[in-house]
Amino acid sequence: MLLLFASSTDSDLAKQVEYLRAENQILRAKLAKRPYLSELEKRLLVKLGQAVGKGIKNLLTVVAYSTYRRWIGLYDPAGTKPPAPKGKGGRPRTPDETRELVLRLSRENDWGYTRNLGELKKLGVGKISRTTVVNILRAERLDPKTDPGKGTWSEFLKAHAKSLWQCDFFSEHIVTPEGRRQCFVLAFLHVSTRRVCLPPCSLSPTRRG
Numbered sequence: 001m002l003l004l005f006a007s008s009t010d011s012d013l014a015k016q017v018e019y020l021r022a023e024n025q026i027l028r029a030k031l032a033k034r035p036y037l038s039e040l041e042k043r044l045l046v047k048l049g050q051a052v053g054k055g056i057k058n059l060l061t062v063v064a065y066s067t068y069r070r071w072i073g074l075y076d077p078a079g080t081k082p083p084a085p086k087g088k089g090g091r092p093r094t095p096d097e098t099r100e101l102v103l104r105l106s107r108e109n110d111w112g113y114t115r116n117l118g119e120l121k122k123l124g125v126g127k128i129s130r131t132t133v134v135n136i137l138r139a140e141r142l143d144p145k146t147d148p149g150k151g152t153w154s155e156f157l158k159a160h161a162k163s164l165w166q167c168d169f170f171s172e173h174i175v176t177p178e179g180r181r182q183c184f185v186l187a188f189l190h191v192s193t194r195r196v197c198l199p200p201c202s203l204s205p206t207r208r209g
Contacts, residue, residue, distance in 0.1 A: 161192035
């Protein structure tokens, strides 16, 4: 690969870079989950990206450019981390560990903003608001299909049909060797496939054992 680049003209290099970028995007699209980068990998991307210059904005595919800019402030080997603002103006920045956790929950689950916020609080991340979660996801172009707290009921059902089951408990009179009896049935319906599951019915639903 290095020999190929060394012997190429500027026009050839541009075509090769465009090909590699397209190939990278195709391979990433086939991944079930967005790749999680370690600290060492982030530092390497920042180091190589700084050498590319402004053109890195058109090459990035693993993360958004805004995320890459945050990495520069953290890992830039040349010490180009922007100076801290003077005074106490504005709200404190959300810790990067919290941001990474918000993004990971959204990428690995089909949850809305409110559900993500609830799971974060269960994990001990208390000092975060729903607005912060929304801003973090929108900055990374991640938008949950439907938030249970907003939108229509129809939109919610369409977004979560694969994981939803409907149940109904009813009774019918049937003819048995002992005569006409009332039979009790508990039925389950899978919303997405419309598959019906019927456990064994009972003539005495309150009987134990």
